[in-house]
Amino acid sequence: MLQFLTPLWLLALPTVILPWLWPLLKPRTRQPQPFSAFFLLPPETLQQQLRFSREDFWIKILRSLLVLLAVLLLARPYWVEKPLPLELWVVDDSASLTTQPSLQSNLPAGIQPLLLSELFPPPAKTPVQTKFPGNFFAGTPNLGEIGQAIMQSRPETERNRRLIVNLVSDFQRSQYWPYAPVALPIEWRFERPQGLQSTPNLGMRKLRVKTEGKLSAVLEVELFGEQPQSTEVRITVEQGSQKLHESVISWKGTSERQRLALSPEYEHHAPLQILIEPQLPDPDYDNHYYFQSSRGDDLRVGLLSTEGVSALYRYGLHPLKSALNANDFFSFLFSNPETLKAANPDLVILLADDPRRFEDVYPETPIRLFVPTRPADWSNLAIDNHSLLPKEQLALDWRKANLGPEWLIEQSIQGLHQATAQQLWLLDTGVSNAWGPLYQQQSFVDQLRDWLSYLWQKHPRRQLGSLKVGQQVVGVTPGWRWPGHYELKDDNLTLAFAVNLAEQESLPALMTEEALKQMQSFFTDQAAFLNRQQAASDTLQDWLRWLLLLLLLLEVLWVLKRFLKPETSTN
Numbered sequence: 001m002l003q004f005l006t007p008l009w010l011l012a013l014p015t016v017i018l019p020w021l022w023p024l025l026k027p028r029t030r031q032p033q034p035f036s037a038f039f040l041l042p043p044e045t046l047q048q049q050l051r052f053s054r055e056d057f058w059i060k061i062l063r064s065l066l067v068l069l070a071v072l073l074l075a076r077p078y079w080v081e082k083p084l085p086l087e088l089w090v091v092d093d094s095a096s097l098t099t100q101p102s103l104q105s106n107l108p109a110g111i112q113p114l115l116l117s118e119l120f121p122p123p124a125k126t127p128v129q130t131k132f133p134g135n136f137f138a139g140t141p142n143l144g145e146i147g148q149a150i151m152q153s154r155p156e157t158e159r160n161r162r163l164i165v166n167l168v169s170d171f172q173r174s175q176y177w178p179y180a181p182v183a184l185p186i187e188w189r190f191e192r193p194q195g196l197q198s199t200p201n202l203g204m205r206k207l208r209v210k211t212e213g214k215l216s217a218v219l220e221v222e223l224f225g226e227q228p229q230s231t232e233v234r235i236t237v238e239q240g241s242q243k244l245h246e247s248v249i250s251w252k253g254t255s256e257r258q259r260l261a262l263s264p265e266y267e268h269h270a271p272l273q274i275l276i277e278p279q280l281p282d283p284d285y286d287n288h289y290y291f292q293s294s295r296g297d298d299l300r301v302g303l304l305s306t307e308g309v310s311a312l313y314r315y316g317l318h319p320l321k322s323a324l325n326a327n328d329f330f331s332f333l334f335s336n337p338e339t340l341k342a343a344n345p346d347l348v349i350l351l352a353d354d355p356r357r358f359e360d361v362y363p364e365t366p367i368r369l370f371v372p373t374r375p376a377d378w379s380n381l382a383i384d385n386h387s388l389l390p391k392e393q394l395a396l397d398w399r400k401a402n403l404g405p406e407w408l409i410e411q412s413i414q415g416l417h418q419a420t421a422q423q424l425w426l427l428d429t430g431v432s433n434a435w436g437p438l439y440q441q442q443s444f445v446d447q448l449r450d451w452l453s454y455l456w457q458k459h460p461r462r463q464l465g466s467l468k469v470g471q472q473v474v475g476v477t478p479g480w481r482w483p484g485h486y487e488l489k490d491d492n493l494t495l496a497f498a499v500n501l502a503e504q505e506s507l508p509a510l511m512t513e514e515a516l517k518q519m520q521s522f523f524t525d526q527a528a529f530l531n532r533q534q535a536a537s538d539t540l541q542d543w544l545r546w547l548l549l550l551l552l553l554l555e556v557l558w559v560l561k562r563f564l565k566p567e568t569s570t571n
Contacts, residue, residue: 009074019063062555069548077544085162085187088150089113092169094137095285095501096508099199103168113168116141119149136285138469138482140175140502147184164189170196171511174504179519187527190520196510200227202251202278203286203506207466209262209298211331217262219245221274224255226509227282234277235260239270251278268300268344269293269463271485271498286506290485292498294465299456301332302345304361306352315351315373316431319439326445330452337362347455353377355419355426356403367455371427372396375434388414388447389429393436398426416451425455464497
């Protein structure tokens with residue numbers, strides 16, 4: 001059956017009569033001249049007049065066809081073909097469905113549906129420290145991701161075939177709203193069984209560990225969710241088999257930040273597992289949270305001096321403390337080497353007169369930074385025009401230092417030199433008043449952060465933090481499908497991270513019936529348009545284009561014949 005993608009252009013069809021009306025509409029260029037009746041004309045003249053009339057008739061037919069073809073091409077005609085579509089049933093088995101009746105019981109008899117968990121299989125690698133207690137699909141894909149997974153799951157011969165996908169789900173608002181067009185050959189049909197209701201629920205987000213004081217670790221966590229009633233919530237924090245915290249807090253209906261003090265047994269940067277147990281009925285699929293600090297979060301910096309605590313204040317403790325406080329992800333502590341060893345700092349800063357004293361004070365730390373204290377001891381290493389420092393600041397080139405052939409000092413980045421063989425970094429300047437105004441400037445805060453972050457990245461163990469199910473980390477993970485704790489080892493580098501459900505899965509409110517009907521209508525209209533585009537055959541339009549070109553060529557030839565034909569001579 002012939003149809004049109006842009007049928008409004010068919011309103012221009014009456015223009016095909018323009019070639020016939022043109023002589024009437026064309027303005028006259030001269031006054032008409034009277035002439036005698038046809039029967040008084042010579043036969044030769046009469047025959048010539050009749051020939052011109054026949055030629056005019058056919059050229060008007062030709063031009064009308066040209067206009068007709070132009071209108072049809074603008075209307076984009078196509079032949080409707082009706083290939084048999086492939087109908088599939090897909091059942092949502094995500095976390096929010098654990099509180100609802102089985103959706104598969106509402107399917108037509110004999111239907112073998114696809115589950116979302118089958119469309120998004122977990123990776124080959126599994127959590128290494130903790131096993132996720134759930135038995136459901138942990139992802140929250142939108143319609144576009146579901147459609148792509150369906151197309152990829154089909155055999156190569158069926159990927160261009162039109163699909164009818166019946167999606168059976170609770171249609172959790174946070175997962176399916178808002179929605180966007182999906183440019184796939186899929187006709188969506190949304191099926192939600194009767195009787196499904198939203199379930200109040202609480203979840204966790206924005207977790208962070210911060211070391212306060214000398215060694216006190218505090219877990220910050222925010223409870224959120226759709227639980228309008230006040231309730232008591234028990235929170236338990238565990239690290240391996242060690243319980244680090246247990247308390248009961250009050251939920252008053254709104255999100256609130258909680259601060260949970262962890263016991264001294266807390267192992268810095270080790271993964272945590274947090275469990276919430278609301279007093280009111282609550283789905284338990286998101287009550288377990290797996291936490292791993294990131295590589296740039298809660299970095300413990302130890303401060304030492306070979307001359308005691310008093311020297312720390314004299315040689316730059318105050319500006320260092322202020323800069324670390326301004327960079328919120330740093331925790332600082334200063335004491336004797338024995339205390340620092342128990343605290344397991346990530347990085348130790350030594351303020352001393354000579355970098356070789358590090359071996360005597362604290363040789364165990366993998367990341368060590370030496371900050372010089374007395375400028376007079378190193379004035380022979382002074383350089384000019386250091387791009388990162390003020391002009392008045394004394395800067396050093398440690399490559400000129402005579403510390404021994406085994407030190408192998410090389411510049412790492414601007415402002416830092418590395419003694420490769422010693423696993424030691426040297427700051428190019430000091431932070432006391434004797435070295436210059438650097439410590440008094442706001443840029444010192446940012447500069448110290450950049451230096452320390454650079455050193456921490458050189459650590460052989462790195463924490464990627466807490467990821468979401470399906471989150472892609474370039475070059476590291478293939479989109480993890482199950483919550484838990486993970487470790488990846490590559491040569492000497494260990495990457496540790498945690499995986500959790502996406503936040504929207506903890507918001508189980510369902511789409512209203514009106515919103516679901518609106519989404520169904522949207523995708524029904526889109527499917528109709530996509531079907532027209534898919535069914536539109538370019539073959540018909542190509543034939544019309546070639547025919548239009550042929551008729552234009554005929555008109556050109558006729559015009560050339562008429563105007564180039566030599567006139568008949570009269571005797």
